Amino acid sequence: MTNDKPLNPLEMLAYILSLQIRDHQVVYVGTGLPMVAAILAKKTHAPHITMVYESGGLNPIPGDMPWSVGCPFTWRKAALIQEMAYSFAQVYNGFVDIAFLGFAQVDMYGNVNTHLIGNDFLQPKVRLTGSGGNNDLTSLAENMVLVGLHTPDKFPARVDFITSVGHLTGGASRREAGLLGNGPIAVVTNAGVFDFEEENKRMRVQSLQPGVNFELAQLCTGFELLRPEGEIPVTPAPSPEVLAILRTQVDPNGVFTSIPGM
């Protein structure tokens, strides 16, 4: 892929997700765009991060794009590979700074559903994967960032099934349920970056993608979005240099960041 193609929404997503990572952090990475973002961060503004994966891989040396959180690229010449129970335990014990995951649905309090679409567990419209590590990381991580595409059915007022508790019913309800950490601190989508209001913990616009205004973001959301005070910032787009790194070094085959026809 060459650099003269326009930036596509998935590349933009990967870029703004990478901006959530600060150098020297330990980053727990899920499959797909989180992997792209973490590798992009490592190759740009955060070269000293440590990536950890669900199957126990720790700080693999760089290779091709992983196709699974268990694949060789997640533990490539890793000094050690921890068993699954210990892989999550390092999050509980405070050795992980930030975790990234996807979702099928996310609601106004950042609760996540990856189980099913529909209101009958035994007869769902569509059965999805189930939790995997989603619940574990969301329950334990000090900071959680969610990433996905932004459509009204993916952003309902209440998720069809709470796979993972974000801020539950708002306020202090997450902490009262016994969960650890700050919960979701950001939701990154093709519409913008969203955070959670400090007191009631409802989802709020933090910045919007170039060309997206508040009304459009609201139109794509199944609940009332909160507005930040003042003018809504525009999410920065990647520089040509960063975009070139993404296209040539991070995901050269476009496994996660290409859109057919674009």
Added chain:
Amino acid sequence: MAAFAYNQEALVNLKIEDTSVLDRLVDFSSARAAHLKKDHSQRDKRMSLSEAVAEFVQDGDIATDTGFAYVRTCHQAYFEMIRQGKKGLHFIGSPNTNQSYMINFGVCAYSHNSYIGAEMRGTDRNYSRQLKNGKVKILSEWSHGTMAQGFKAAQLGAPGIFSKQMLGSDIIRYNPYVRVMQNPMRSDPDPVVFIPALYPDVSVIHVQQCDKCGNARIYGPAVNDIAIAAAARKLIITAEEIVPEIDLRYNNKGVVIPFMNVDAVVELPFGAVPGNMPGYYYWSRQWWEKFLRYGTLNDENLQEFMQYWVFDCKDQFDFVEKLGGARWIAKSRRLTKAAEYDNEDEGFDFSYEPYTLKKDPGVYY
């Protein structure tokens, strides 16, 4: 048999009336008794895959999905269970991806679910369909981490583990085995979830190497398999290679399963195809894409797909021939060794032509 106190809300939500179906998974007494009853002598346990599956996998057993979905997973043993017509098993594992195709043949009738699918390669439509058609019944929902804690508790020799995972979620409302409690060490409110130790009836674990008694070496992610080996009432080890015991003594790196856990040892090169076997072969990317994109589309496709890959293969060598024989072996070994950086990867191209419904490349790299 002990009497168990199940999460009543989950029993109602899952419509489980006869709870005896749940008991063996958490019945420590019978697991310990089964372990005591084993022949503990250091002896040659080698047999063929068909003998091991015939003798140790019984209809109705609680079996496991081991490895990590398509990494060091004993696919060829699952295929043998299908060929032998095993019926009504429960399956548990994190992930439990390989339950899906076994439902269609009646092998898997009960599901302990944590994650079913193939990550970015998409949702498993077959599992969704079989669930709605009543061909499989979910007995419990888990997260990966809490199921891992259940197996780990068994290996630790503990009745259970207090966890901070799953709290407040709907998963708890669909898992009869777990219970929210107050942390007994705290006088202020501190909810925890009690995860009981989990004891499957029978597990098959595919490893790189073991000796004839079953001492086994794993390279790459062990995932939950060390814990599962200690917990399972019956354990079959399938191995790429059987090495002399002295080799394990002089190079004990990665030796993680003790022989006492093991009932049968099967020398089974290519036992993890079409999955990835670290150090040996890469996963067959187009096979999994064809399985998910074509095979899971409807029951007829799945039947046809499995007829070709399972029923029309008498063993794993037939399967490897269909994948591409010697050329496939060489390329697949090169792929995994370059991925693991045991081979030079400079100039090595990991790209390939994916399977799509519009175009079947007809190769399985």
